[in-house]
């Protein structure tokens with residue numbers, strides 16, 4: 001709600017500020033020292049005496065890898081916890097502080113079960129289909145043509161997501177971004193890392209991450225398009241109300257033979 | 270403006286080389302500049318970074334010989350950028366920090382199994398609040414001159430972390446922690462202060478080492494070089510023992 005109003009005001013007047021001057025220097029230094037430091041460093045603003053320019057940004061990703069009550073994923077022996085996992089504890093709007101809580105609770109649990117699994121199983125790293133696919137991808141990368149700069153496409157994707165698939169969403173905009181993302185998926189073989197080194201190749205890592213990003217972006221978009229309602233951080237200007245009848249459920253996405261499948265799981269709540 | 274980067278790749282034949290980059294920068298951080306070089310001119314430039322806001326400690330490097338976090342340092346014309354010292358360079362500005370980070374374990378700089386579970390008051394928390402904020406950037410480690418002569422020195426951040434636990438009210442028995450830091454530890458520090466100004470969060474490892482020395486003294490330990498110089502070490506009251514007087 002606050003983020004939406006900030007965004008609207010930004011669009012209208014071009015600037016929104018946070019005023020914490022009334023808190024006083026002693027309180028700010030005691031309770032918000034990092035915020036003061038960041039404002040001084042990156043905005044040249046001292047919040048004790050000045051207004052802080054602000055803009056909404058993502059600081060958490062709701063949902064994640066599906067896990068069972070023991071933090072195990074669909075792949076036995078593979079555990080997930082923290083922000084990357086979906087423990088069904090946050091719903092559509094994670095409340096402040098609950099992420100660090102989840103990291104501690106489920107981190108402890110996943111660690112314990114993973115250790116136990118490792119003790120009970122001889123070979124904990126079975127080659128599977130996905131592993132082979134990833135291996136082929138890395139092998140294939142040397143044939144990628146590098147005509148398109150993936151860093152430029154990365155920035156482009158950030159922009160279209162921020163403007164159409166972030167704080168305020170609607171069907172048309174989401175579908176346009178989906179078309180762009182599918183285009184990027186097609187273009188991936190025309191991109192690639194320029195750095196061919198086998199030593200600490202961050203260019204290659206960033207390219208792999210970009211590939212993962214365009215794969216996941218499709219899941220986010222298809223989920224957002226299918227959920228024709230507004231709930232928590234998912235706000236659709238073309239469907240601003242909550243629709244419990246149809247969508248009081250988690251969206252679950254998976255791939256079958258490379259094809260994205262989606263369902264609403266009421267039981268998950 | 271011009272920025273020079275010391276580049277090194279083990280696979281390249283000519284060793285480390287300083288490469289000059291002409292860049293347009295105005296009040297930009299070093300990390301922004303390095304990212305621009307990598308994404309727009311030369312994708313092979315290698316460095317580490319993560320949070321971009323001075324919190325995670327992964328982009329520590331040296332500028333004109335002084336340790337900084339690339340994400341908080343504003344670039345100046347003519348700056349020379351190099352990797353951290355006292356660690357093996359893997360590539361360009363990326364160093365292998367495994368050896369350095371292992372000192373936390375060697376110094377037993379972690380909560381003990383014997384620590385009691387009880388509420389900590391805000392005042393008690395203050396005692397080691399600053400030391401708890403160490404982001405393990407290894408800037409202090411890079412600045413420390415002791416590694417020129419002793420690669421086994423536990424070093425500034427591990428000793429700061431040791432003090433963080435030794436001073437923790439929940440640690441009921443710190444004898445093991447104090448015993449562990451006697452060799453290659455608190456007495457090997459020259460108190461030169463090099464580690465203090467480079468810490469991005471304002472920790473003074475030297476001060477913490479002095480605190481650990483005091484604590485060690487109270488627990489009956491002494492500076493080995495002192496005791497060697499004076500032959501017999503200290504008496505029980507802490508005064509140096511000069512041996513039996515010869516009449």
Ligand SMILES: Cc1cc2nc3c(=O)[nH]c(=O)nc-3n(C[C@H](O)[C@H](O)[C@H](O)COP(=O)(O)OP(=O)(O)OC[C@H]3O[C@@H](n4cnc5c(N)ncnc54)[C@H](O)[C@@H]3O)c2cc1C
Pocket residue numbers: 058059060081082083084096097098099100101103319
């Ligand atoms: C600005 C900001 C403020 C926040 N404030 C709060 C708050 O006040 N309270 C709260 O509860 N939550 C807050 N959050 C959310 C919370 O910080 C995160 O959800 C939480 O830290 C996630 O922890 P994690 O361990 O699950 O993941 P991360 O901390 O993201 O750890 C993932 C790790 O995996 C590593 N990694 C990635 N890829 C690979 C790979 N291929 N191989 C090996 N390692 C890899 C990464 O380097 C990283 O270290 C905030 C988030 C942000 C961005």
Ligand code: SF4
Pocket residue numbers: 409412413414415424425457458459460461462463464465474475478
């Ligand atoms: S004060 Fe001690 S730990 Fe710090 S840099 Fe000097 S010798 Fe190293």
Ligand code: SF4
Pocket residue numbers: 326402403404405406407408409410425426429467468469470471472474
């Ligand atoms: S003590 Fe300071 S300089 Fe040293 S590792 Fe910790 S944060 Fe970095």
